[in-house]
Amino acid sequence: MALYRYFLLSLWIIVLAPRLVWRRITGRETAADLAERLGRGPRSVARGPVVWLHGASVGELVAARGIAKELLRRDPRLRLVVTANTATGREQAQGWGEARVDARLAPIDTRWALARFLAGWQPVALVTIENEIWPNRMAMAKARRVPVLVAGARMSARSARLWGRFPGIARQILGLIDFIAPQDDETAERLRRLGLPPRRIGARLNLKAAVQVAGPDPAEIAAFARALPRDDTILAASTHPGEEEILLTAFRKAREFRPELKLILAPRHPERGEQLALLASSAGQPVARRSRGDRPGPKTSVYLADTLGEMGLWYRLAAVTFVGGSLVPKGGHTPFEPAACGSAIIHGPHVANNAEAYRALAAARASAEVSDAGTLTAEMLRLLGNPEGRTNMVRRAQKALAGTGTGPEAVADFVARIGAMTGNRALETPARR
Missing domain, CATH: 3.40.50.11720 (3-Deoxy-D-manno-octulosonic-acid transferase, N-terminal domain)
Structure with missing residues (x-):
């Protein structure tokens, strides 16, 4: 413990204190945040x-x-x-x-x-x-x-x-x-x-297996579903830097075959909303943002869900969910929530944080693993183009995950x-x- 305290004191003097001061000066945190x-x-x-x-x-x-x-x-x-x-x-x-x-x-x-x-x-x-x-x-x-x-x-x-x-x-x-x-x-x-x-x-x-996803207001689902039809909508949930570029590339390629496709992009950290809006716009995708009160319209192809506490709504609007933190080495986020909401699961290879759950999904052929934009495009189109197969996949996922939670x-x-x-x-x- 003495060695740890010496290391932490050195880290505080050299790194942490200057970093906190810089965050305060640049307005990223308030004086009250620093006090906490x-x-x-x-x-x-x-x-x-x-x-x-x-x-x-x-x-x-x-x-x-x-x-x-x-x-x-x-x-x-x-x-x-x-x-x-x-x-x-x-x-x-x-x-x-x-x-x-x-x-x-x-x-x-x-x-x-x-x-x-x-x-x-x-x-x-x-x-x-x-x-x-x-x-x-x-x-x-x-x-x-x-x-x-x-x-x-x-x-x-x-x-x-x-x-x-x-x-x-x-x-x-x-x-x-x-x-x-x-x-x-x-x-x-x-x-x-x-x-x-x-x-x-x-x-x-x-704990993630025991999470109960809050059910959104049915009227809210109905209002969004007019512009985001479930069978044409993909959710990218809890994404990280390095993944959004791959997702947007795959989505653009998929729209060449199905122009009616929609993407809900829900970053892990909503404060990245401005950055992601620029990224999507530069990729030629018309963007609307939840944090600004925007509603998706007929021309919206990417809806940026840059808020907290609404994942239950986005899962229920999307027929297919890409689970973030899995195309980059972040360990992969939970598959329990999309499965519970009836959304088919796509993920990358980095899933160590929920390894048991993803092993069960793989054994039951209840999820699709991808490695790059090309394989992601193919799985988007395959799942969205086969409603019956997608429904069966979701049922297998729910059954497989029930045995791990x-x-x-x-x-x-x-x-x-x-x-x-x-x-x-x-x-x-x-x-x-």
Whole structure:
């Protein structure tokens, strides 16, 4: 830990502090944002126990929503302080509309910023989502006898090999964690090999499998469907830099065969909307933007869904979904949501973040893997041109993914574990729904 703190102090002086100052000067973050990252900022005056729930960004906090709802439902006194590393992640938590949730940017992992945050909020538990491991944060929580839990923990083979090169450090850091619910059996085994005691490893908890996609207003679907007919519409969901160029090239080629095709482009980070609008326009595609209140018209070929919290609408409008983060090495985003909404799945080769789910899809012939613009064009046309085959593919996907996920009972068990570790009997007993 001493070596980590020395490294982090050096990183703070050389990189992090100048970067935060630059973001403040250029207007990318406000003074209030900077205060939150330094452990300051307004705090709730309401009384009651506080659970600190942390997720890296949008995807993790979408997945964490089920845990948050179950915590709040079981104990009406409980409050949550939800933190994220990004402003869009914070906005995701703010969009939950829960009166007992305070959303913040996460404090940087330095002792002085964390000391302010912990003293101000005094959480009874720290719950982190997936693979957000911050040693100072966990050590300072442990020093205050605050249990540290990880929900839906994920460790790839590559990460396990890296941790395995430093076994002493791995055991020290894992020793700070009181309980882990792994996303899959492979993660559980890798954690055991790295020295995490089996008694601290719980049952599988795949939070993304348990996500329930909010159903949009039927009138909203009907209004969009006039300009975006489902059988002619493709969704590019949660895309990253480097993917949009490939997608737009493939879409342009597909429109040479089917000029009526439409593309909904939903970037992982909506603040990239202006950049993507220019990219699509320069590719010769008429663009409308959701963030500006635009509605797609007869001439719109690309509808830029640069907002948060509306993926349920876009999945239901598109017959086919390309799942982003998979043509570039980002690990691939969740296939559970498009499958649940009846949209056929296309993805690239980089799917390590949901490896078990994508293996099940491949075994069931329930998704299409592509590698470049040419193969993407071919799969777009194949799936859109075969409604019956597409419907069967979606059914196979739903069945295959049902065998890999964990239901609401796994979330309930995890919340009960929080209750047991904090002495909160209300959390140990399910509340009536």
